[in-house]
Amino acid sequence: MSWLLALFLSCGGAGDFECSEEKACAFGAVCVEGQCQTQACATSDQCPIEQFCNADRSCQPGCAEDSDCLFGDLCDTETATCESRECTDTRIDCAYGEFCNAAGECYEAAGYYCRECEDDNDCGGNGNYCLSGYCGVSCQSDSDCPSGYDCLPLTDLSGTVVTYQCWTYCWLYE
Amino acid sequence: MNARSAWGLTLVGLGGCIDYGYTQARQEDVFPQNRINSVDVLLVIDNSCSMVEEQANLAVNFDSFIQIFESAEITWQIGVVTTDTESEEFSGRFVGGDDEIMLIDAAGEVADEVRYDSSWGATEGVSLSLDPSYMSALDNDSEGRWCRGAASPGSVNPACGAGDGEGASDRYGAVIVTEFLADPGGVDDSLGEWVELTNVSASDVDLSDWALADHGKNLWSFPQGTVIPAGSVWVGARSADSGVNGGVTATAAFEGEFTLNNDVRVLSPEVEGAAEIFSELVAQGTTGAGIEMGLEAARLALSDTLLNGHNAGFLRDSANLSVVIVSDEEDSSPLPVDEYLNIYAAIKGDEAYRDHSRMSVSGVVGDEPPPFDGQPSCSSSNGNADYGSRYVYAAYQTGGLLDSICNDDFAPIVQDLGLTLTGLEQNFTLSRLPVVDSLEVSIYESADRSTKIRDLTLDVDYSFVEETNSLSFSPDQIPGSEQFVVASYLVRSGSK
Numbered sequence: 001m002s003w004l005l006a007l008f009l010s011c012g013g014a015g016d017f018e019c020s021e022e023k024a025c026a027f028g029a030v031c032v033e034g035q036c037q038t039q040a041c042a043t044s045d046q047c048p049i050e051q052f053c054n055a056d057r058s059c060q061p062g063c064a065e066d067s068d069c070l071f072g073d074l075c076d077t078e079t080a081t082c083e084s085r086e087c088t089d090t091r092i093d094c095a096y097g098e099f100c101n102a103a104g105e106c107y108e109a110a111g112y113y114c115r116e117c118e119d120d121n122d123c124g125g126n127g128n129y130c131l132s133g134y135c136g137v138s139c140q141s142d143s144d145c146p147s148g149y150d151c152l153p154l155t156d157l158s159g160t161v162v163t164y165q166c167w168t169y170c171w172l173y174e
Numbered sequence: 175m176n177a178r179s180a181w182g183l184t185l186v187g188l189g190g191c192i193d194y195g196y197t198q199a200r201q202e203d204v205f206p207q208n209r210i211n212s213v214d215v216l217l218v219i220d221n222s223c224s225m226v227e228e229q230a231n232l233a234v235n236f237d238s239f240i241q242i243f244e245s246a247e248i249t250w251q252i253g254v255v256t257t258d259t260e261s262e263e264f265s266g267r268f269v270g271g272d273d274e275i276m277l278i279d280a281a282g283e284v285a286d287e288v289r290y291d292s293s294w295g296a297t298e299g300v301s302l303s304l305d306p307s308y309m310s311a312l313d314n315d316s317e318g319r320w321c322r323g324a325a326s327p328g329s330v331n332p333a334c335g336a337g338d339g340e341g342a343s344d345r346y347g348a349v350i351v352t353e354f355l356a357d358p359g360g361v362d363d364s365l366g367e368w369v370e371l372t373n374v375s376a377s378d379v380d381l382s383d384w385a386l387a388d389h390g391k392n393l394w395s396f397p398q399g400t401v402i403p404a405g406s407v408w409v410g411a412r413s414a415d416s417g418v419n420g421g422v423t424a425t426a427a428f429e430g431e432f433t434l435n436n437d438v439r440v441l442s443p444e445v446e447g448a449a450e451i452f453s454e455l456v457a458q459g460t461t462g463a464g465i466e467m468g469l470e471a472a473r474l475a476l477s478d479t480l481l482n483g484h485n486a487g488f489l490r491d492s493a494n495l496s497v498v499i500v501s502d503e504e505d506s507s508p509l510p511v512d513e514y515l516n517i518y519a520a521i522k523g524d525e526a527y528r529d530h531s532r533m534s535v536s537g538v539v540g541d542e543p544p545p546f547d548g549q550p551s552c553s554s555s556n557g558n559a560d561y562g563s564r565y566v567y568a569a570y571q572t573g574g575l576l577d578s579i580c581n582d583d584f585a586p587i588v589q590d591l592g593l594t595l596t597g598l599e600q601n602f603t604l605s606r607l608p609v610v611d612s613l614e615v616s617i618y619e620s621a622d623r624s625t626k627i628r629d630l631t632l633d634v635d636y637s638f639v640e641e642t643n644s645l646s647f648s649p650d651q652i653p654g655s656e657q658f659v660v661a662s663y664l665v666r667s668g669s670k
Contacts, residue, residue, distance in 0.1 A: 044528075045525070045528050047524075048524045049519075049524045049528070068528075070516050071512040071515040071527070071571055072510065072512025072513070072515075091564060092564055092567045093510050093512070095508060095513075106510075141547040141548055142547060147510075148506055148507075148508060151548075168506060169260065169464070169465040169506075172260055172465065
């Protein structure tokens with residue numbers, strides 16, 4: 001009698017449902033409308049970069065948050081796409097020889113930076129010097145210089161600072 | 175419950191009620207330690223001028239760095255590159271397997287210099303002796319004029335038909351380097367390394383105030399009154415005791431003041447004498463380019479070209495990657511910082527972008543912005559350090575460690591660094607407020623507690639930190655990878 005009751009409950013109670021609140025699916029699967037479905041992901045950490053784990057538990061191209069994007073990109077959550085972050089710091093965000101402007105864009109520095117020269121006349125005046133075959137550009141601080149350059153003091157033989165020049169080891173960047 | 179444990183609980187409970195007003199509720203917290211099995215550390219050392227003291231500071235703290243890895247049962251590898259990307263000798267190539275033997279005279283001039291590298295074949299147990307046909311300060315510069323494995327310290331070198339190569343440096347050398355053993359086979363390096371010098375002139379040479387040195391940390395001064403007669407040889411060794419140094423008769427002992435690099439580029443637990451080799455690797459001197467490119471040097475070191483060539487054997491698929499930069503200057507690498515981070519992360523696969531234990535950048539640098547533009551980030555007895563804004567940003571982005579290169583003592587830094595690189599938890603916050611005296615803490619191999627590793631004693635193996643309500647482990651006591659810490663304790667009355 002008890003055997004028949006168990007059989008009845010099994011058929012009538014659970015129906016064709018493979019899983020329920022009481023009957024969990026195997027590890028790695030979720031219960032969707034009574035059926036166990038293997039999930040591709042539980043969190044975005046299980047998806048490739050520039051993809052995220054959506055509500056259906058599958059990896060989808062795009063992003064849900066910044067950590068789904070490459071370093072330097074941010075997630076536009078409205079479009080679920082990774083976008084390049086605007087620059088905020090010349091030295092950190094821009095490539096060699098570029099400045100970061102107020103619009104958050106890196107742009108190539110115009111001027112005589114690291115232009116090859118034979119004497120100061122090749123460097124456009126304005127206090128620019130020809131140093132070791134490459135032009136320096138007059139500056140007052142590092143922030144006057146593009147990425148990769150330092151505002152370095154130039155001294156005379158007595159050690160007195162004559163000028164400050166944006167300069168670097170130009171030959172290394174050629 | 176057996177009779178003994180019942181008695182123990184009753185006693186604790188009684189004590190709690192009478193003395194402190196604690197309740198009898200008992201809480202058990204289980205903490206899984208993180209799983210970290212291996213780490214590849216790429217150490218990027220600034221070798222520009224001004225870095226001698228920092229390199230030495232790092233070298234003397236190597237043991238505690240490695241001790242943390244070993245107590246955490248982590249397999250580790252270390253490769254060392256310099257921030258110099260100008261010189262072909264560096265440019266992302268692991269240092270090691272090369273060294274210099276420089277003979278400095280009383281006037282400070284280099285009387286002779288022999289620079290060897292791994293192509294010379296100074297492998298374990300193999301000495302190098304100068305072919306007697308080339309006994310001059312000029313002729314001993316070339317690898318082709320040295321014979322391998324014909325050890326004859328203190329005697330005339332045997333000929334081996336060597337003859338290739340040209341002299342590189344035109345030293346005047348009346349006394350020259352004629353034989354050496356960098357990696358003794360039968361005894362420890364700290365006992366068995368030796369160097370032979372020969373007076374090739376027709377006069378006796380007084381070596382008082384002379385020294386043996388290299389471009390890194392080594393400097394050993396000859397004892398006053400040391401004289402090499404014309405045409406004679408002199409042998410110095412790490413130990414002058416022939417009973418322990420491999421049977422070499424040596425006139426003087428260098429001990430730790432002059433050492434020779436072995437042919438090792440990637441340090442690992444299997445490398446004998448790792449601490450000494452590390453001290454040689456990080457003592458890169460100050461001859462590097464004046465412009466430092468730490469991020470670019472790391473990129474080059476991790477490039478396919480070098481990983482499949484000079485730097486082979488370093489990167490393991492299963493290991494985490496940690497780039498550690500030690501520099502007192504700003505990074506001048508050509509790419510935006512984030513581009514470098516993407517390159518490093520791509521090497522370790524997709525998870526490395528999100529999981530910072532898989533890839534991180536740490537920096538021992540000028541870590542604070544200066545108060546005014548143009549001023550140093552920090553100063554110490556070793557000099558000033560510029561603000562390393564690019565390194566700071568890289569560490570911030572990847573969850574790496576930042577510390578100041580201006581600290582006089584690197585021991586705490588090295589300890590922090592070791593802990594960060596292991597990725598292991600040092601502190602475990604309890605879920606409820608404990609009766610401290612009732613704490614029973616044990617470490618198990620698995621969560622089901624079928625195999626106990628050991629019981630821990632409060633204030634011996636761990637401490638309780640009231641402010642954070644956590645168990646805290648000292649670096650040498652940290653639970654190992656994937657072990658479980660189980661804390662059982664009585665809950666203080668009023669605690670939720």
